Amino acid sequence: MTRYFTQEHEWIEVDGDTATVGITDYAQEQLGDIVFVEVPGAGTAVTKGGEAAVVESVKAASDVYSPVSGTVTEGNPALEDDPALVNTDPQGEGWFFKLQIADASELEGLMDEVAYKAFCDSL
Amino acid sequence: MSDNEEAAETELLPLDGWHRARGARMVPFAGYAMPIQYEGIMAEHLWVREHAGLFDVSHMGQLIVEGEGAAEALERILPGDVSALKPGRIRYSLLLAEDGGILDDLMVTNVTAAGGPPRYYLVVNGATKWDDIAFLREHLPDEITLTHLDDRGLLALQGPEAAAVLESIAPGAADGLYFMQGTSAEWRGEALGIGRGGYTGEDGFELSFPAERLAELADALIADDRVRPIGLGARDSLRLEAGLPLYGHDMDETLDPVEAGAAFAISKRRREQGGFHGAERMLRHLAEGPAKKLVGFAVEGRVPVREGATILAGDAPVGRVTSGGFAPSVGAPIAMGYVETQYSAPGTPLEAEVRGRRVPLTVETLPFIPHRYHRKGAQ
Numbered sequence: 300m301t302r303y304f305t306q307e308h309e310w311i312e313v314d315g316d317t318a319t320v321g322i323t324d325y326a327q328e329q330l331g332d333i334v335f336v337e338v339p340g341a342g343t344a345v346t347k348g349g350e351a352a353v354v355e356s357v358k359a360a361s362d363v364y365s366p367v368s369g370t371v372t373e374g375n376p377a378l379e380d381d382p383a384l385v386n387t388d389p390q391g392e393g394w395f396f397k398l399q400i401a402d403a404s405e406l407e408g409l410m411d412e413v414a415y416k417a418f419c420d421s422l
Numbered sequence: 423m424s425d426n427e428e429a430a431e432t433e434l435l436p437l438d439g440w441h442r443a444r445g446a447r448m449v450p451f452a453g454y455a456m457p458i459q460y461e462g463i464m465a466e467h468l469w470v471r472e473h474a475g476l477f478d479v480s481h482m483g484q485l486i487v488e489g490e491g492a493a494e495a496l497e498r499i500l501p502g503d504v505s506a507l508k509p510g511r512i513r514y515s516l517l518l519a520e521d522g523g524i525l526d527d528l529m530v531t532n533v534t535a536a537g538g539p540p541r542y543y544l545v546v547n548g549a550t551k552w553d554d555i556a557f558l559r560e561h562l563p564d565e566i567t568l569t570h571l572d573d574r575g576l577l578a579l580q581g582p583e584a585a586a587v588l589e590s591i592a593p594g595a596a597d598g599l600y601f602m603q604g605t606s607a608e609w610r611g612e613a614l615g616i617g618r619g620g621y622t623g624e625d626g627f628e629l630s631f632p633a634e635r636l637a638e639l640a641d642a643l644i645a646d647d648r649v650r651p652i653g654l655g656a657r658d659s660l661r662l663e664a665g666l667p668l669y670g671h672d673m674d675e676t677l678d679p680v681e682a683g684a685a686f687a688i689s690k691r692r693r694e695q696g697g698f699h700g701a702e703r704m705l706r707h708l709a710e711g712p713a714k715k716l717v718g719f720a721v722e723g724r725v726p727v728r729e730g731a732t733i734l735a736g737d738a739p740v741g742r743v744t745s746g747g748f749a750p751s752v753g754a755p756i757a758m759g760y761v762e763t764q765y766s767a768p769g770t771p772l773e774a775e776v777r778g779r780r781v782p783l784t785v786e787t788l789p790f791i792p793h794r795y796h797r798k799g800a801q
Binding site: 331332334335337353355356357358359360379382 | 458459462463464465467655658659724725726728747748750755777
């Protein structure tokens with residue numbers, strides 16, 4: 300399994316032609332306390348760079364974009380009762396959705412862990 | 423993730439470095455770089471309701487209006503009973519445009535010295551202070567002096583432990599001071615203005631002190647374990663729970679005090695006599711009822727309902743949300759907004775439109791969290 304990162308602070312963990320998507324620790328820290336998450340339902344089509352989910356902090360709502368195009372297989376049910384999971388475990392239990400990848404070539408150009416860390420340091 | 427930063431020309435508060443040294447995240451607000459949070463909005467909010475929080479509100483305008491006839495002059499542009507306001511008493515009021523539209527909300531304190539000319543201390547919102555100053559200069563007669571105390575800072579200390587904290591750094595200074603009363607004390611050789619009140623619904627004080635030495639006062643307060651620094655994010659969630667309007671959002675120049683739920687600020691004598699900007703419009707609203715009113719909403723579920731959301735009764739739009747968000751002490755989203763008066767009774771079921779979906783609302787009496795002001799006779 301390989302993990303990639305976007306400039307919008309999403310991560311995508313790829314396992315063959317399926318993947319899991321979430322937001323990074325940097326992102327949850329910027330957002331502050333998360334009070335609500337809206338994840339896409341199974342069967343939803345998502346496009347690379349298109350809105351896929353919404354995360355709400357105390358102060359504001361923010362869009363979460365899908366790193367690649369595909370079809371959602373599952374939204375994380377745990378986030379309904381415990382949106383704070385995104386703060387406490389953003390890169391594990393706080394995942395947003397899983398999807399079937401439509402086109403693996405879209406992964407090209409995403410950052411690996413080292414490049415993402417360098418990107419964050421530059422902000 | 424979408425990003426909501428703006429680059430703007432911003433001034434620095436006297437405590438700018440102080441905030442940054444304490445890990446504040448700074449954002450542009452009211453023309454200043456201001457701390458939106460330190461450790462986190464939720465933690466800061468809950469701390470204030472349990473202990474004491476220190477807010478830097480030095481962006482607000484502190485003004486002195488002085489001279490013979492000052493009360494009468496102010497009464498032309500504020501609907502309150504300024505003449506009857508005794509020395510040391512504070513009143514909430516509204517600055518009114520000629521048509522009765524609200525230009526700002528503010529606190530007025532009678533600070534007339536014994537034997538001195540009438541003197542009033544006004545605290546106005548930071549975002550509107552320059553417009554307020556210009557408006558006051560235009561509408562106050564020449565014999566009344568208007569002074570902008572731009573060499574002073576303002577801190578707010580709020581929470582159930584605020585009084586004990588103030589007592590420990592300034593013993594006796596707030597003795598006998600009840601909610602909406604003010605006094606002046608000396609602290610480290612400087613004049614410290616103290617007003618008992620605030621914007622959180624809790625007991626607390628607003629403290630006016632020379633900007634040059636503001637850090638000393640802030641340091642003395644923060645040294646107390648019961649006090650933590652609190653940012654604008656928690657300031658907003660606290661005042662929303664307390665049902666307090668935010669100018670520029672819940673009130674603006676298109677709205678008058680009756681619509682905005684501030685009819686209480688039009689005192690009995692002024693209702694009988696009029697003689698203030700927009701009196702006719704307001705007295706008509708008081709007699710017949712306004713077409714729309716500012717109310718509170720309980721929100722069903724967990725989706726926050728925010729400013730700008732349309733409010734519906736069935737398929738008909740009947741209002742709009744002017745403030746809303748997640749309320750840490752309530753443990754749920756809450757909102758305030760305007761609805762047509764026929765839908766304003768507490769318990770009325772309505773809906774808000776959020777991202778194309780309907781969220782159930784119920785009209786709720788304000789405040790969402792009971793006020794705990796230090797009133798005479800209160801426990």
